[in-house]
Amino acid sequence: MKRSSDDRRFRLGTGAFAALVLLIVVGIAIELTRQSTLSIAKFGLKFWTTSTWDPVSGMFGALPFIWGTLYSSVLALLVAAPVALGIAIFISELSPRLLKQPLAYLTELLAAIPSIVYGLWGMFVLVPLVRKFEIAMGAKPALGVGMLAGALILAVMVIPFTSSVAREILKNVPSTQREAAYALGATRWEAIKVAIGFGKSGIIGAVMLGFGRALGETIAVTMVIGNAPQVTASLFKPQYTMAAVIANEFSEAADELYLHALIEIGLLLFIITIVVNILSRLLIWSMKRRVAAPAVTQLLAEEVPV
């Protein structure tokens, strides 16, 4: 048997698997569209912009769910990103050697907890805490469940993902980068800044991975967000997400239009996830071009005036 034919077969085999991924994505898009035609035909673009969700009268608008999904995910990211990066930097750069492995292991363990467990924890521990906070802030009525609780639980769930990936990125920054910084007389903090600058695009990728995870999270959010479809910036009011409404209502929906509306929400979530991913790719791509010049030269430039 010739080596070259083995090579070709190997390439075809793995290529087929890669094509499978593409097929699945396209298949999902086609199937979601096919099964939501009734709702697409009836509501058109109004589905994106109206707020009534009334299965009894057959009026469906997805705006509160889109809003709730994006709002909760962005808030979660604002809370999670700094914490996750802090964990990653500590483990990879500052932690004593003895603590490194256990800490890394523990953060990864957090990612393995089923989301229903997070949900229960949220309902019985986080929500009462949030309620106390709301009472202290003078919110009326102080519900505990709502956007704040939803965003916080998402943040907790996203942190292990983002920090694990960010830690890997920092680990893979060549040690020559840090050594070069030290050689130039950098302090520890400045050397870490160099490492972060080198891995910037990867770290952004880690944060976006967390965002994608927050967009699709279902059960834990459903249990604490209050499940009331409304568009409001209030952190204390109950709101709703796209994944949550599908999980809540799909099994009991028997009416055709109602089913199609729920599946169209799935389609919207699919589209939004893809757009977010494309945007983050673009961001990383544009950064990579800018960071082409090694980060050390930046440091050098900063040091010159001193």
Added chain:
Amino acid sequence: MKRKSLVVLLSIALAACQSNENESKTQQGTPAAPASGSLTINGAGATFPNPIYSKWFDEYQKSHPEVHINYQSIGSGAGIRQLTAQTVFFGASDGPMLDAQLQSAPGAILHFPTVLGGVVPVYNLSGVTAPLRFTGPLLADIYLGKVTKWNDPAIATINPGVKLPDADIVVVHRSDGSGTNYIFCDFLSKVSLDFSKKVGVATSVDWPVGVGAKGNEGVSGLVLQTPGAIGYVELIYALQNKMPFGAVQNNAGQFVTASLQSVTIAAAGVPMPDDFRVSITNSNAVDAYPIASFTWFLLYQHPTDKARSKAMVDFVRWALKDGQKFAPSLGYAPLPQAVVEKEIQALSKIQ
């Protein structure tokens, strides 16, 4: 060598897929029973009666080892969809099928009530120990956001002697589509014109106020930890978890605390149509609890698979006669005798 093992693996995997396919075909499709004489019947639907159905299937198999019934509790709506698509032999639902749904099915579908359930109001008011009383219109106004304070005169006048706090009412409803929602809204729509216009009856509705919690456990969890909250859960859930709940005024003017008896009485107080598709909320019987409902088996009237059909009819007959005695211990209200007799007659329609 490596290639060989890969081929073997692949063929094993393929064979496994094929045998799975065969299996599912014999389970769901029309071919006659396998040679061994055992019969598998698949059903799907409501989650609420799942504990009693599991018990029935289990007990029935002890005396009829040849009949094996699988039931997936995937929700009433999903059960109706699967029955209509003929991927299961029978369905189960907490609400009767609508006319439009019946018409879109490939054949005539019959309803058979199996047991009864009730829905009770639960609340969290510190300092209030005696069970509170509610009227239907009052519950409707609370869920419409018209009554917002616990010391509202509408609550105070029907609860004389109870010291009600000057606290906001936190309204909690079920966020997931459920038979519980259906029964609760069905009752409120009957007693309040405003509720029927603004909200209506369905397994999921557009609630004007309040927060949604998932499942009985979600509603009760939220009510228990939120001062001033009101919610509604299945009677069986409140009984099993020893939660106190309020009494509700029935159509005869009595305040009735839900119990298995008062739920069964509700079924007796409503004239029974021949297709058993009937709402028994707000029953006329004097001692009836007003927020009660049947849960139904759904069967095709003219199934093509006669062997399976006969086994299923035998089982339903057994469930209606002998099976009822298992209901109270699991928290379900048994059917009134008159309903059982009418159903056994109706079973002969299945051919």
